[in-house]
Amino acid sequence: MRDVSTWREPVPPDGTMGEPRARGRFGEYGGRYAPESLVEACREVDEAFRDAWADPGFRGALARLLAVHAGRPTPLTPARRLSEALGVQLYLKREDLTHTGSHKINNVMGQALLATRMGRRRLIAETGAGQHGVATATAAALLGLEATVFMGERDIERQALNVFRMRMLGAEVVPVTTGSRTLKDATSEAMRHWVGATGDSHYCIGSVVGPDPYPWMVREFQRIIGDEARGQCAAELRTGVPDYVVACVGGGSHAAGTFAGFADTPARLVGVEAEGGAGAARGRLGVLHGCRSLFLQDDDGQITQAHSIAAGLDYPGVGPEHAHLRDLGRARYVTVTDDEAVGAAVRLARTEGIVPALESAHALAWVIGAADGGDLPAGSTVLMTLSGRGDKDVSTLKELL
Template identity: 75%
Template sequence: MGDPDRLGRFGDHGGQFVPESLVPACQELEQAFREAWADPRFRRDLDRLLAVQAGRPTPVTPAWNLSVELGVTILLKREDLAHTGSHKINNVLGQALLARRMGKTRLIAETGAGQHGVATATAGALLGLRVTVFMGERDMERQALNVFRMRLLGAEVVPVTAGSRTLKDATSEAMRHWVTCVDSAYYCAGSVMGPHPYPWMVRELQRVIGDEARTQCAAELSTGVPDYVVACVGGGSNAAGTFAGFVDTAARLVGVEAEGGAAATFGRVGVLHGFRSYVLQDDNGQVVEAHSIAAGLDYPGIGPEHAHLADSGRARYVTVSDDEVIAAVARLARTEGILPALESAHAVAWVLRAADSGELPPGCTVLVTLSGRGDKDITALMERL
């Protein structure tokens, strides 16, 4: 997974489609990130925070019981064990450090499932930055626990009542607010979406997942590299970070989307939130509301680098249903004692289906990124199980 071109595009996707007032802010951000990423001191500071605050490296856990049942070797990259309960902390610590380096005093974020909001609130408390999180009203109802966590950490949580009242609308409101305060505030994007440089920058901050996993798999597997690398995809940051560690290998990359929010599978090229990619649209080109039982995947677009990986055939994107996801949560919990987030369970659900159907060859090795833990989803699970 290489860098975008000078226009911020991965192949035909990406770019910087923003109001004129935000162009200087995006340019300032790109220059600041390039300088920080090349600065050994910044990298050391980030590595230390990832170790002593986020708890990295996260382990790769063999799913022994499930592997026996399915006849394939399954390894789980445990981002659910990172501080705050998901992979989001990797990206946020990097962006918060960058914001402070740029002289910003406040972080603005959007959130769906609440995990990015919790991570942003955590980083803000740690680094002395005020935090404002925009969250869809519907998602606030579904994820009340995470709303409480954000507020307990000192963040202001702003309900978004427009549109579908989910992640798409929260992102729109966060970006509108950023326009009004670019001099003092830093927009902390939660996924590999948004105008350049965000998709590239977030991938670079999340590639710690794939880099760690590649080293860990080399020690665990006789082949050194798994046959399949699987991760859930909404905007796609955990998958982008995971894939970055294996894109130059023979591993088959599989991104798993929600059936009702599958932009890579059912979308058409369009512009959303400042970037060009595959977007769910109607015949008139209007963005269609996405649906997923997992609030973090309730997004009608996909990160531009994922769109490029799909176009090139380097990664494959598939879908699973809500019912398959619920069944995957229960099966992983009962076989391995691990309760995954509903988002992460999308990846597990595809592995279960592919193993049962014979699509996964017997004896193959599969690395699955568990992007987060399922504590936040207990209410939804109680209603369905």
Template identity: 75%
Template sequence: MRTLTQEGRFGEYGGRWVPESLVPACLEVADAFEDAWIDAGFREQLQTMLARHVGRPTPLTPAERLSAELGVTVVLKREDLTHTGSHKINNAVGQALLARRMGKKRLIAETGAGMHGVATATAGALLDLPVTVFMGEQDVERQSHNVFRMRYLGAEVVPVRSGSRTLKDATSEAMRHWVSATEEAHYCLGSVVGPHPYPWMVREFQRVIGEEAREQYAAVPDFVVACVGGGSNAAGTFAGFADTSARLVGVEAIGGSGATFGQAGVLHGSQSLFLQDEHGQILEAHSIAAGLDYPGVGPEHAHLRDLGRARYVAVNDEAAVAAAAQLARTEGIIPALESAHALAWVAEAAGTPDLPAGSTVLLTLSGRGDKDIATLIARSEEATA
């Protein structure tokens, strides 16, 4: 699962499809990361920050009551227990350290559910780097809790009013802003998407999830499952198990199922799988989980799908909400709605040929559900109306 070429190709996917004005910035980031990643001092500094400020390693939690209901053994990798409440902090701290090493003065980020924005704002506060976060106007409204957190941490939050006013458009606006600020600012992209080196670099910063889980799990699980929007928590998790017999399953939102139903195309500087119409125009995505509201996946996921090494499936909003309630009821854990999609697939597939009874399942719980309480309240009120 390494980048195979200098241009950052995963099979036919990836690359650096950006305006000429952004090529030098991408090359600068690639050179800086390659240099940093082989520097023992940088790696030690990162590990220290992840331990002191993030709370790594995160534990594995056997979901015993859930397992009894489903007839499969589910163990949760608890990224929801990190500082800020999701896996996003692993990458944000890594990129903030890299930005400081590069001599950059501030950070730019995009966010959907707000967790990457909160993580970047947190890393910026730790390292004294001002942060500007672009967020779709629709997500600003439905994730107001995280908007407050970002601003409280000192970040500027810029609502994006174009297009669908969600993650895709926030990413586009952040990249446009970066074009005019490459000398002073680093673009802290939050997922395994975008131009090289981002899909590779973000996966490397997130591989701590899979490597920890591999060490913590007594044996190789039958299945390794994670939700997929752009796909950073899944890429990090899969990195720890790609060379094992574990079957890798990425779970998308039905309305943002690029790996499941997408076609090859280019968006945000990378070639991958995206939802498109018959004319090749990118379709708008939809998900109750703002972090999965993206019409494609990172190029490595597209490559893993083509290789048959990972399987990608999609579930709907209703199944995700039900799965969140089931985990809360059985284990006392309220998951992020993104993670609830992975739980929903396990619940639906348990006992079928896709997930035979008695199987062992390692599932990455990518974030906690505090941010989704308003959405869950609204759903509950609709159900009882």
């Protein structure tokens, strides 16, 4: 476990995670670095989202879908035995209990409704761990849309369960055989495919990456996590607000949604990256998949391959708003190794009866290490978003345990 950044005081004022500046900028990050053929498509998505997000009818329809189909609100679960062992009060925001088993459904339901509003009949998506692909296939089936999901060949092999689920739901799963055959390459292929399909298709990006308005739009669809947790903490905690808010970060969608609920509070925000995919930790300024952010690069500025045992963290960069939060000192970004994540997954299973996704286990590994190492003061209250359940990772864990 490695700490790679620190907080600066004081906490920035309200509005830190508000609407981006002109041209989709979060500080020096973000923007719309899209091919000319996609600039108009991004503009249409931007206009449609702004119109929909200001429409109480759209927001009400989304809230109803998330309640009756996705199972919101998700509970806040005290991890009692693990808290006692660590000497802190750990609460889990249970996104693993949503329909489809992860936070991805929040964003996808929003984008699928937006696509329908725009008259689009097909969703295009990329996926790494498969959870975004499953959520996309689910929303498409529910709303009568077609779905095409691009997935790296390597991820198809290690996430066979989710591939089956997508196909059972009626989605076309397209293997990507180029490059590292993981999430970065699946995203590149999905964007290339969108170039020729903007007339009838909506690209449903799964994280807070991509050209404007996607980083902002996806964060707003995921903000429900932080808003719910804020209210639940107010009712559950004596102080009303936790001392620490922790989430794993690949591109960083559920972390952005969680942080958005607490950005204007004294809570300390911690994003936990995979040691082999740490864009916020070791990335340099660059442009990939339509936005300017922090990416792993070689000396020639070429994007290098990421590695993580968790397919959803196997991405060589981080969303632009996370890069901005890092620069502000509002959020701290740390890294965790594969072995630490696996150990944390086992420990949660055996103390709380919860098998987490390996992505979420990275966040838990930091909490465990920080508590044991004294970085989390005794008695601290910690909110951690459990982004997904571990069913999809059973094959990987069986090989290691």
